Amino acid sequence: MTAEIIRGTELRETILDEVAEGVIKLKEKTGRPPGLVTILVGANPASLSYVSLKIKTAHRVGFKEVQENLPEDISEADLLALIEKYNRDDTIDGILVQLPLPKHIDESRVIYAIDPVKDVDAFHPANVGRLMLEGSSAPFVPCTPAGIQEMLVRAEVPVAGAEVVVVGRSNIVGKPIANLLFQKGRAANATVTVVHTGTRDLASHCKRADILIVAAGVPNLVRPDWIKPGACVIDVGVNRVGERISEKTGKTVAILRGDVDYDAALEVAGWITPVPGGVGPMTIAMLMKNTLKAMELRTV
Numbered sequence: 001m002t003a004e005i006i007r008g009t010e011l012r013e014t015i016l017d018e019v020a021e022g023v024i025k026l027k028e029k030t031g032r033p034p035g036l037v038t039i040l041v042g043a044n045p046a047s048l049s050y051v052s053l054k055i056k057t058a059h060r061v062g063f064k065e066v067q068e069n070l071p072e073d074i075s076e077a078d079l080l081a082l083i084e085k086y087n088r089d090d091t092i093d094g095i096l097v098q099l100p101l102p103k104h105i106d107e108s109r110v111i112y113a114i115d116p117v118k119d120v121d122a123f124h125p126a127n128v129g130r131l132m133l134e135g136s137s138a139p140f141v142p143c144t145p146a147g148i149q150e151m152l153v154r155a156e157v158p159v160a161g162a163e164v165v166v167v168g169r170s171n172i173v174g175k176p177i178a179n180l181l182f183q184k185g186r187a188a189n190a191t192v193t194v195v196h197t198g199t200r201d202l203a204s205h206c207k208r209a210d211i212l213i214v215a216a217g218v219p220n221l222v223r224p225d226w227i228k229p230g231a232c233v234i235d236v237g238v239n240r241v242g243e244r245i246s247e248k249t250g251k252t253v254a255i256l257r258g259d260v261d262y263d264a265a266l267e268v269a270g271w272i273t274p275v276p277g278g279v280g281p282m283t284i285a286m287l288m289k290n291t292l293k294a295m296e297l298r299t300v
């Protein structure tokens with residue numbers, strides 16, 4: 001068997017076209033585009049790359065984008081004051097603070113400071129609570145889980161009644177995707193098990209899964225014999241395992257690997273997402289969708 005590859009880079013295009021159309025309509029109604037501010041603290045290379053992709057994409061769909069690149073040693077108080085400034089700015093609909101933050105800053109305090117109506121990452125407890133209560137009907141669904149659900153829908157992977165195993169229990173991916181998929185709704189109604197690297201006999205749990213979602217941050221953790229033949233494998237890991245010189249640009253670029261042994265898994269799975277080019281691009285597309293929705297909710 002050779003798995004069907006679910007390419008985030010292709011699905012992203014459809015979503016971004018839909019967002020760009022929505023921006024034109026909103027601009028006609030309100031006279032302004034949606035505004036997104038990205039706040040990056042420090043110069044973590046992965047974060048720099050993600051934020052620059054977010055800014056480029058925001059520009060492409062016609063948003064007003066504001067970049068705040070702050071020094072690593074900025075104080076928590078100054079960061080909170082900046083967030084408050086954008087909470088009050090009526091031309092800004094979405095506030096995104098790139099994670100992780102430096103150790104001297106309390107991440108929770110920062111997330112709690114964002115006005116929930118501008119929390120396009122959906123990390124604020126008010127939005128986490130609404131996700132828990134309302135599933136995908138909540139105002140904002142966090143970007144990576146929303147992207148995964150969209151991939152399942154568009155690839156027509158049967159989700160209702162499926163055994164889903166989620167490897168990883170992070171606030172950004174593991175907890176919210178588990179929550180989304182067991183609820184009632186579109187591409188939901190599954191039976192979900194959440195496991196992690198401390199789970200006894202991880203392999204046997206994974207092997208039961210009709211849909212295996214791996215967000216453990218461990219390169220090549222999932223081996224082909226952990227995969228049920230025909231299963232859908234969603235690889236969320238983006239691990240930087242080295243560097244190489246790009247033939248196209250001559251620049252140094254990161255070598256990326258997922259959490260799944262991709263080449264071997266291709267022969268066992270029914271569907272699979274690649275790394276790069278899978279869930280990552282969908283995360284950014286869903287951020288654009290959430291920002292458009294944030295403006296709609298605030299203005300229309």
Ligand SMILES: Nc1nc2c(c(=O)[nH]1)N[C@@H](CN(C=O)c1ccc(C(=O)N[C@@H](CCC(=O)O)C(=O)O)cc1)CN2
Pocket residue numbers: 046049050053096097098099100121143144172238254256275276277278279280281282283284
């Ligand atoms: N505030 C947030 N911080 C973080 C989030 C988040 O959703 N909000 N998620 C992750 C990182 N992340 C988004 O910020 C993210 C990860 C990966 C990609 C992506 O497009 N990856 C590409 C490869 C990109 C590269 O070359 O480096 C791919 O997989 O093809 C986008 C966003 C943690 N922090």
